[in-house]
Amino acid sequence: MISFSSIKKIDFQKLRRFYERYERYLIPGALLFGVITDVILFSSINFKFVFLILTLHFIASGTTIAFIHIYDEGFFTSKSFRILRLFAPLILQYTFGALLSASLIFYWFSSSFFASWPFIIIIIVLMLSNDLLKRYYLWLRVQVGVYFFISFSLSVLILPFILEELGTRIFFIGGLLSLLIIICYLFGLSFLLPEIKKNEKQFAMIIGVLFLTMNVLYFTNVIPPVPLSLREAEVMHFIQRDAEGYRVLVEEKSLWVELLPTDRIHIVRGDRVYFFSSVFAPARLETDIVHRWQYYDKSRGKWIDRSRIGFPIVGGRDGGYRGYSLSGNVFAGRWRVLVETSRGQVIGKASFTVVEVDRKPKLSEERR
Numbered sequence: 001m002i003s004f005s006s007i008k009k010i011d012f013q014k015l016r017r018f019y020e021r022y023e024r025y026l027i028p029g030a031l032l033f034g035v036i037t038d039v040i041l042f043s044s045i046n047f048k049f050v051f052l053i054l055t056l057h058f059i060a061s062g063t064t065i066a067f068i069h070i071y072d073e074g075f076f077t078s079k080s081f082r083i084l085r086l087f088a089p090l091i092l093q094y095t096f097g098a099l100l101s102a103s104l105i106f107y108w109f110s111s112s113f114f115a116s117w118p119f120i121i122i123i124i125v126l127m128l129s130n131d132l133l134k135r136y137y138l139w140l141r142v143q144v145g146v147y148f149f150i151s152f153s154l155s156v157l158i159l160p161f162i163l164e165e166l167g168t169r170i171f172f173i174g175g176l177l178s179l180l181i182i183i184c185y186l187f188g189l190s191f192l193l194p195e196i197k198k199n200e201k202q203f204a205m206i207i208g209v210l211f212l213t214m215n216v217l218y219f220t221n222v223i224p225p226v227p228l229s230l231r232e233a234e235v236m237h238f239i240q241r242d243a244e245g246y247r248v249l250v251e252e253k254s255l256w257v258e259l260l261p262t263d264r265i266h267i268v269r270g271d272r273v274y275f276f277s278s279v280f281a282p283a284r285l286e287t288d289i290v291h292r293w294q295y296y297d298k299s300r301g302k303w304i305d306r307s308r309i310g311f312p313i314v315g316g317r318d319g320g321y322r323g324y325s326l327s328g329n330v331f332a333g334r335w336r337v338l339v340e341t342s343r344g345q346v347i348g349k350a351s352f353t354v355v356e357v358d359r360k361p362k363l364s365e366e367r368r
Contacts (some may be wrong), residue, residue, distance in 0.1 A: 061095035230348030231320035281315025
């Protein structure tokens with residue numbers, strides 16, 4: 001156990017020289033360690049414990065930001081605090097890295113990348129700039145901005161698990177909660193840090209711009225509908241639900257097709273095509289899912305809606321809530337089915353090519 005007497009024996013100048021010498025490795029190392037921690041946590045424990053760890057990271061990052069700037073104002077003078085101040089940027093780097101990578105993991109795997117890539121890119125840029133632009137991360141305004149972004153992202157991520165609901169109301173609650181957190185945080189720090197009152201308008205502008213940006217991203221469906229995630233999506237020849245689950249008919253595949261899967265389905269003109277999906281949602285969360293069928297119009301160079309079929313889901317099943325839709329009068333060409341929420345947020349998609357043939361292909365029966 002480290003005691004105050006042992007801390008006093010530490011040569012601060014040697015420690016400082018060590019830190020400055022290896023800072024280029026320590027800073028990205030702390031970020032990487034935060035990412036690795038998240039990967040291990042998300043693969044080995046339940047969501048409740050993950051959220052507890054993320055909350056502790058969030059508290060630690062806010063405490064570290066406060067400590068760094070309060071120390072720089074001359075409130076702490078003991079050697080132990082000097083050592084803590086020296087390594088505080090590593091702590092902040094680690095917690096920011098863990099929190100941003102947690103958001104990345106959730107938003108990456110809970111949605112379709114083609115629809116939500118702008119928001120995912122924002123998180124990646126913040127993670128990379130956390131190392132590349134570390135000089136700017138020493139500024140209180142920048143740290144508070146990142147802290148608010150993380151607060152907003154985690155609020156709209158965790159609340160659906162807690163309130164067992166998904167939608168615009170939950171997003172508004174998450175946004176207001178993150179605003180309340182950052183306002184209370186800055187209000188408390190303002191008694192010790194004159195910079196906050198001096199630059200009050202700048203802090204308000206940063207938070208306001210971020211708040212507006214998050215809302216624009218949400219209402220343009222760039223922010224993915226976490227915590228929903230698409231576990232399975234496949235086009236089939238026939239689907240029927242029974243007491244044991246789903247009986248489906250799929251094309252028999254050769255070994256070559258199994259090794260190099262294709263996205264083709266062979267039909268006789270007039271056949272129906274079925275689409276099967278499995279969407280994961282937290283236990284007891286109820287929402288609506290929509291299958292939006294589209295075909296690609298070569299002459300117009302864009303995807304055209306064919307039909308929208310919706311159905312409710314209830315979360316809690318590890319493999320996801322299963323459901324299907326079908327479309328008649330499908331013709332040859334490129335098709336895709338978007339799996340969306342009722343307000344158009346894309347959870348995932350499956351693309352395939354319809355090939356018309358004279359005889360039905362060999363089909364095999366499977367259970368799902």
